[in-house]
Amino acid sequence: MAIEVFAPAKVNLALHVTGQRADGYHLLDSLVVFAGVGDEIRASQDDTLRLHIVGSEAAGLTAGDDNLVFRAARVFASDRGAAITLIKDLPVSSGIGGGSADAAATLKALAQLWGETVPTREAALALGADVPVCLNGPSPQRMRGIGEQLDPFVGLPGPLAMVLVNPRVAVSTPEVFKALSRKDNPPLEEVRDGFGTIPGLIAWLKRQRNDLEAPAIAKVPVIGEVLRYLTREGCLLARMSGSGATCFGIFDGQDAARDAARRLREAHPGWWIRETVVIT
Template sequence: MAPTDTGAPTPARQSEFAPAKINLTLHVTGRRADGYHLLDSLVVFADLGDRVAVAPDTGLSLTVTGPMAGGVPTGPDNLVLRAARLAGVTGAAITLDKHLPAAAGIGGGSSDAAATLRVLRDRLGVAMPAPLALGADVPVCLAARTARMRGIGENVEPVSGLPPLPAVLVNPGVSVATPDVFRRLSRRDGSAMDDIPAFADARACADWLRGQRNDLEAPARALAPGIGTVLTALGDSGAALVRMSGSGATCFGLFTDTATARQAAGQIAAANPGWWVRSTILGAAHHDPADQPIEL
């Protein structure tokens, strides 16, 4: 991806939406000899997220913008740059417009890396590398559709039949290191998820989810007690189900209608001005706010 002097106009910058990833369930079912944990997780995506834009350039660079840009590393270890290098790209100016909190259990970095790979593949014709090399969440984020993720992230099976799930996402402004959470696990050989049925509505889905679990929630709460405070706030707001996503610290509440979810988000945000609070829709085909490729 290096421009040549052909006299033609410079190619426009192309962008891709990077939706937030939510683990509705996260069962730890084993541990391999190499230390990688085996997971069984029902993953959905939100209608909010970051955006990655790429334009051909003479070198590889990353600029981070947006309301959550503060503290996001721009060096070579950033997953966006790692994704570009893995794809063999050496000439690209990449802009990451950051709206999701980092290290928050909602796949922000993994979704950003996956969006980078999608825009390189679909709009700039770059061959797709093996996404698992970038992390366990990148393969499921590459599809950005409701799926059951198993193994160490390499087994991604699309799931149909989930209704749109009105939800509120809350992060108390703390980050939890995933390795620390796994180290505090009391059991590493839990049962797998039950078979996923078809659901008549959001309440039926919440009722089924109540019988499943996130095995990382208890150790994450021990490391960051504020997670428990968030779960209580969501429960008090009338959510049909409350749970932590991923390894934390973001938690979600599922509601039976969007109006109630929006009202709950407003009340929680007003009572806790330091928290990141968003109402969203989970589980439907994710909505790219741009709908069409953006030329910046």
Template sequence: MANRAFAPAKVNLALHVTGQRQDGYHLLDSLVVFVGIGDRITVSKADDLSLTVTGPRAAGVPTGPENLVLKAATLLRGDQPLGAQISLEKNLPAAAGIGGGSSDAAATLRALAALWQCDLPNDNGLSLGADVPVCLTAQSCRMEGIGEQITPLPNLPTLHMVLVNPGVEVPTPVVFKGLASKDNPAMEALPQEPSTLGFIAWLGRQRNDLEPPARAHAPEITAVLDAMAATDQVLLHRMSGSGATCFALYPSMEAAAAAAIVLKQTNTDWWVASGQTGSFA
């Protein structure tokens, strides 16, 4: 019998870089949400671990031990003689600033923990990557420190958004190296029980500190943001994570879907998707 798990896109609505530790890790203060657009993990019992990758974004995705999915499975089983056939349906672009690999790893941990009837790792997958613990929650959170301090935020309003990736790779180390300052103010206090428009107004006063260096490295990001700004009813647009994916918020799913159609028609090489935020664990 197979177990399945959804690996939703992770969107950093705001990402403030607040410092850097002596070991080189950057300290972050980020507001993270998850969108109903993503990859899918299917696992079934087998004698050993194996991975197959399918889906529209499967090209170039490794199926060997370097894949985070297999790293997650290896971490979870530890010394136990457990195996699984793992299938990854890849719908999200890779290395795109929306946590594709980390979300896949987190979904793998959830699916295999159910299949093998075992506990999740003590570090919630932090050893696999800074985004894995928050992806394991698959719900709106404030993420601080190097990714290990997570505060669920169940009362955030549902957001309707479009995600766009222009198909350029933006190496995360290059973006962090390009930061003008690594000691920036944290986010403002979150509003209590905000309305959608009140929350978006608050969000507009926050930042993604990685956006300026990412745009300097990849001008295509600026082209995406300019195109989003020109869509009807757009309320806010910004880059997610370290790029190059950007998001735009709209007052309804109908407005988001209409914007996605326009963006895709006028920029046929871009990956474009619309969806809404929620809890997906």
């Protein structure tokens, strides 16, 4: 019997760059949530370790040794085999943690399949800065440091309806960080008692930022176009996630999100567009 683990899209509702270490790693302060859309990992017993990739976004990946799924499997330092299938629906290198979510889901699936303990946060961090938060998901979290400091973010109102849009343009994360004009920005504004309502959350989010948004738009102007489209559709807040190019719009209810996504697909049939809700 195959073990199936969902790998939800990671969305940075806010992302502040608060510093840079001597070794070059950037320090972050981010509110991370997970959406109801994503990839899926299926794992079953096998004599060798094999990976098969299918799904709407499978063409963007190869099943080589450098694939994050294989790298996650090797964290166990085991000679046991597994037949792993990655069902890929999230765009590659798109700012919503697709590869990190796949790696985290692989760690969970193989731990269950092989009767092992899920690897530590430190082992997950070696795979990438977003892997620990994906491993801890899907509940909302505040992520700090280089991705190793995680705290539950309680009091998020719901259901929070969202449209995710990727314009099918690649963004280089190192280049975006390199283009930052300032790397010692203020952290997130503290929240002590949660949010009673969605308007309260939106008001707080509007006082926060994604510090990577401006340099990403400067390098990939279509990101700004996506944000303008989402704003014209009447969303409560439009922002880029991660280092881009995926953007999100938070809408006043699932019907509004569904209608906006339909109109966006009609206007831009080549874009990747998904209506969803935040997992709380």
